[in-house]
Amino acid sequence: MTPELSTDFSTSPVAIKTVFPAGEPLRAPASSLDGMVTGPIELGGRHLASRYFLAPLAGYTHLAFRRVIREIGGVGLCTTDLVQASHLVSGTRWARELVQTHPSDQPLTVQIYGGQVRHMVAAARWLEDHGYQAIDINMGCPMAKMTGSGGGARLMCNGDGACQLVGEVVRAVKLPVSVKMRLGWDRSRLTAPLLAEEFEQLGVCAITIHGRTRQQGFTGDVSLDGIRAVVEAVKSIPVVGNGDVRTAADAIRMRRETGCAAVAIGRGALMDPWIFRRIALAEAGDDSAVDFTPTPTEQVDFLRRHFELMVEQHGEYLSCRNFRKFAAWYGARLGIPEDLEDRLRKFESVAEFAEIAAQIEDRHGTRTEPLPTALIRTPNGPVEYW
Numbered sequence: 371m372t373p374e375l376s377t378d379f380s381t382s383p384v385a386i387k388t389v390f391p392a393g394e395p396l397r398a399p400a401s402s403l404d405g406m407v408t409g410p411i412e413l414g415g416r417h418l419a420s421r422y423f424l425a426p427l428a429g430y431t432h433l434a435f436r437r438v439i440r441e442i443g444g445v446g447l448c449t450t451d452l453v454q455a456s457h458l459v460s461g462t463r464w465a466r467e468l469v470q471t472h473p474s475d476q477p478l479t480v481q482i483y484g485g486q487v488r489h490m491v492a493a494a495r496w497l498e499d500h501g502y503q504a505i506d507i508n509m510g511c512p513m514a515k516m517t518g519s520g521g522g523a524r525l526m527c528n529g530d531g532a533c534q535l536v537g538e539v540v541r542a543v544k545l546p547v548s549v550k551m552r553l554g555w556d557r558s559r560l561t562a563p564l565l566a567e568e569f570e571q572l573g574v575c576a577i578t579i580h581g582r583t584r585q586q587g588f589t590g591d592v593s594l595d596g597i598r599a600v601v602e603a604v605k606s607i608p609v610v611g612n613g614d615v616r617t618a619a620d621a622i623r624m625r626r627e628t629g630c631a632a633v634a635i636g637r638g639a640l641m642d643p644w645i646f647r648r649i650a651l652a653e654a655g656d657d658s659a660v661d662f663t664p665t666p667t668e669q670v671d672f673l674r675r676h677f678e679l680m681v682e683q684h685g686e687y688l689s690c691r692n693f694r695k696f697a698a699w700y701g702a703r704l705g706i707p708e709d710l711e712d713r714l715r716k717f718e719s720v721a722e723f724a725e726i727a728a729q730i731e732d733r734h735g736t737r738t739e740p741l742p743t744a745l746i747r748t749p750n751g752p753v754e755y756w
């Protein structure tokens with residue numbers, strides 16, 4: 371099947387929030403929840419307590435982050451960072467570390483990518499043999515490293531190839547298989563609805579749709595119309611909407627305007643690790659969602675816990691280096707004074723981290739800059755050079 375190209379559904383662009391939503395009301399008006407299905411969701415035979423999921427963010431959504439986010443509560447499903455299928459099977463250290471999990475890290479889906487059917491099938495079988503619960507196929511990554519080998523978003527340009535790959539992975543295992551994709555390669559090739567329809571027939575259990583094209587990268591409008599077109603294309607499987615959800619109100623609006631059954635949140639969870647809890651409160655009609663703020667102790671404990679879990683998995687040296695990039699994200703939300711955020715960007719040891727955390731506790735809230743000092747690093751410049 372080669373999907374017919376071009377359905378322009380980008381008629382109502384949605385403003386993107388790229389800044390920290392400090393002080394913004396976090397709860398949608400109760401009326402906006404009317405008639406909307408809330409609470410648990412069934413996905414590929416799994417009963418998920420919430421329909422708000424953590425979207426994979428390579429380099430960020432590692433085991434420690436997933437565990438600490440789950441401890442806050444409200445997240446229905448986490449997915450690993452994308453893992454190269456061939457590396458998973460051949461057993462490279464990095465690929466195996468990416469799929470490391472823990473009894474508290476449930477429910478979990480492992481995301482694999484690759485352009486070769488045999489690698490993807492072998493990786494799916496490996497995951498089944500090793501007790502994992504579910505597999506997600508990456509069809510959205512815009513990076514040349516993935517698309518060059520025919521994987522990631524490139525698969526969306528080749529309807530027959532994508533269907534063959536998905537069909538063979540689904541047939542190879544008993545585990546539920548889902549697909550995460552974009553609207554298409556660019557505005558002239560919006561293949562997502564047609565592919566979603568085909569993938570459903572091939573037996574995938576869900577589709578996650580990031581409401582941008584590959585051409586857009588990570589900026590530009592998220593098209594709720596585009597997400598809705600995918601929702602309308604499938605018969606009964608859940609569609610998970612994704613893109614630029616930063617507040618509970620954003621999540622509820624995405625569900626209301628697209629009809630998607632669930633929402634995946636990536637960068638919004640880095641900016642606000644309590645976002646899933648806020649959404650749960652909002653859905654429960656709890657007025658405290660509007661003003662809900664974790665106490666200073668909860669905020670510093672979150673920081674300490676995330677780092678502690680990283681050290682548990684990776685040891686001191688790597689954890690210090692890998693934790694630094696979170697400083698810019700956590701600084702504003704966790705009330706970290708600017709000079710201490712700066713120290714978090716370059717600390718060298720567990721002892722130094724403990725000293726910085728103690729100072730954050732003492733001087734919590736004395737920060738003057740309410741916005742994050744840096745946004746997540748995404749590729750920029752012409753998309754052809756990524």
Ligand SMILES: Cc1cc2nc3c(=O)[nH]c(=O)nc-3n(C[C@H](O)[C@H](O)[C@H](O)COP(=O)(O)O)c2cc1C
Binds near residue numbers: 450588748
């Ligand atoms: C740094 C970064 C890493 C990402 N890694 C992955 C990945 O491993 N797998 C994937 O399917 N999407 C990945 N994405 C895309 C996100 O899952 C998500 O679709 C996108 O960021 C839009 O959602 P958001 O605005 O909630 O972050 C990544 C995005 C960013 C910014």
